[in-house]
Amino acid sequence: MKNLLLALMLTLVLIACKSDNPKPAIEIEGIVGSWKYVATEKIVNEIPTWVAVNGEYDVTFRQDGVILDSRGLPNCCAPKAYIVNGLWFKVKNETAQEISKKCGLVDCMGCPTWNISQSGDELLVFSGCHPRVTTSKYIRN
Template identity: 35%
Template sequence: MKRLFYIPLLFILLFGCKKDKIDMQPDEIIEPLVGKWLLTESEQSVNGKKVWQPVNSNDPQYLVFRFDGVMFDKDGFANCCTPKELSINGNSFTIQPKRKVVYGKCAAVSCAYCAVWGIEYSGNEMILNYCFGVREKYIKN
C-alpha cells in the first residue's frame, strides 16, 4: 500500500520542478551599469571643437539598465532604438532580454540603426558613444 503512495509522490516531485528558471543575476560586464542614469551633458561641436554642453535640467532624461542589458526610459518603457551589443570599457556584451520587454510608442520613432554602442564608465560617471560620433555623459542616480 505504501508503494502506491510513493509512486504518485515521485511523479509530482519530478514533474513539479521548474526547468526554465531565469537567471536574473547581471553578468559581471553589465553589473556596474545596472540602475538609473541621469543625462547631464552632451558633446557638441562649437567653432570646430568638441565641447561638453549641459543638457536642459528642467526636463531630466534618464537611461535605466536592467540586469540583462535591456535599456528603459524613466517610465519603464524599453528604448526603441537600441543596439544588439554594447562595448563596455572595451568588453563586448550582447543584449539578450531574459524577461518581458514593453515598448512605448516605437511605431512613431524613426531609428538610425547602430549595431554597437560604446560605453566608458568610471565610478558613477558614464559616457555613451552612439554611432555617428554622438556622445552623452550620464551620472548614476
C-alpha cells in the same frame, strides 16, 4: 521525528528559492542601474565641448542589458550589443515587456552597438556610426 521532517522541508524550501534579482553579467555589472542624462558633446569652433541638456531623461540598464526609459519601458532604439570599458556584451532580453506606443513613430537609425565608458558614477555613451558619433554623458541616480 517532527524536527527531522521540519529540517528537511526547510532545506527543500531554501533550495527551491530563486533570487528575484539575478546577477548581471560581469561585462555590464558596472552600468546596471539608473542614470541621469546631463550633457551632450558638441563641436564648437572645432573643439569638443560638453553642453548641458535641458529636462530630465533618465535611463535604467537592466541586468540583461535592456535599456528602460523613465517610465520603465524598453528604449525604442536600443542597441543589440555594447562594448563597456572594452568588454563586448550582447543584450539578452530575458523578459518580454510592453514597448511604448511611440516606438512606431521613431526612425531608429542608430548603430547596433554602443561603445560605453564607465568610471565610477559617470557614464559616457558613444552611439551612432562613424563618422557621425553622438556622445552623451550620464551620472548615476
